[in-house]
Amino acid sequence: MTITIALPSKGRMKDEASAIFERAGLKISTVGNDRSYRGRVEGIDDVEIAFLSASEISREIGAGSVDFGVTGEDLVREGLSDADGRVEFCARLGFGHADVVVAVPDIWLDVDTMADLGDVAAEFRSRHGRRLAIATKYWRLTQQHFSGSHGIQLYRIVESLGATEGAPASGSADIIVDITSTGSTLTANHLKILSDGIILRSQACLVRARKPEHAGDARVAEIAARVQVALRG
Ligand SMILES: Nc1ncnc2c1ncn2[C@@H]1O[C@H](COP(=O)(O)OP(=O)(O)OP(=O)(O)O)[C@@H](O)[C@H]1O
Ligand SMILES: O=P(O)(O)OC[C@H]1O[C@H](OP(=O)(O)OP(=O)(O)O)[C@H](O)[C@@H]1O
Numbered sequence: 001m002t003i004t005i006a007l008p009s010k011g012r013m014k015d016e017a018s019a020i021f022e023r024a025g026l027k028i029s030t031v032g033n034d035r036s037y038r039g040r041v042e043g044i045d046d047v048e049i050a051f052l053s054a055s056e057i058s059r060e061i062g063a064g065s066v067d068f069g070v071t072g073e074d075l076v077r078e079g080l081s082d083a084d085g086r087v088e089f090c091a092r093l094g095f096g097h098a099d100v101v102v103a104v105p106d107i108w109l110d111v112d113t114m115a116d117l118g119d120v121a122a123e124f125r126s127r128h129g130r131r132l133a134i135a136t137k138y139w140r141l142t143q144q145h146f147s148g149s150h151g152i153q154l155y156r157i158v159e160s161l162g163a164t165e166g167a168p169a170s171g172s173a174d175i176i177v178d179i180t181s182t183g184s185t186l187t188a189n190h191l192k193i194l195s196d197g198i199i200l201r202s203q204a205c206l207v208r209a210r211k212p213e214h215a216g217d218a219r220v221a222e223i224a225a226r227v228q229v230a231l232r233g
Contacts, residue, residue, distance in 0.1 A: 009051035
């Protein structure tokens, strides 16, 4: 069996992902020219590298079409139902940090917690006859946090694929769920994070698709172990 490892082909995670593999003694070289989307690990046969975008990697891991991948925990948990059942988080890689948060307009002075937001959602319904609108691309994480963890059912999600922080000011939504790293985009858009509004502290992870054929395959165990050791060193 050929083992396929998916690494980011572009974007913010690309360079650090390759560097960690190199530190782990798994030096990656591209097959063919520099723009190729296939690679190999020098000195190890039967291991293939697929260069994909971070969001494609979480999808392919979920489908089981690659064995390992490096991508953000947020993309895995948002992209897959039962992520822990389908994927093993082998290592947290220490880069690509971003929090998925619930943020509301900072002029909502009385709203600091999810419980306060639950009250607001109920009020929206009784006073304005409409549901609280949440702009996000994180549908699954939003539903888990609002309905699952906090019992808030009175909301609707407005899909936002970019400039999410602008949605409250433009009137397309009341609040947002999005990622933040430095916090400057939230501040610039006059939004504040609720005190219990951190849904997930995400970072880049080495993940493995849980496949029966991995059991007893020494190469699978070795890849995970090498990366774990490199992180300690
Ligand atoms: N400031 C940030 N903004 C956006 N994503 C960030 C940030 N910091 C870390 N990340 C993480 O980077 C990952 C997304 O990376 P990237 O934008 O390169 O991937 P992508 O979604 O596949 O790209 P694209 O949208 O171009 O297809 C997510 O896991 C996200 O949590
Ligand atoms: O907390 P901060 O440091 O301000 O970062 C957060 C912002 O960065 C990301 O957008 P980015 O412009 O990187 O593009 P993307 O959403 O297309 O990835 C993200 O969607 C936030 O808007």
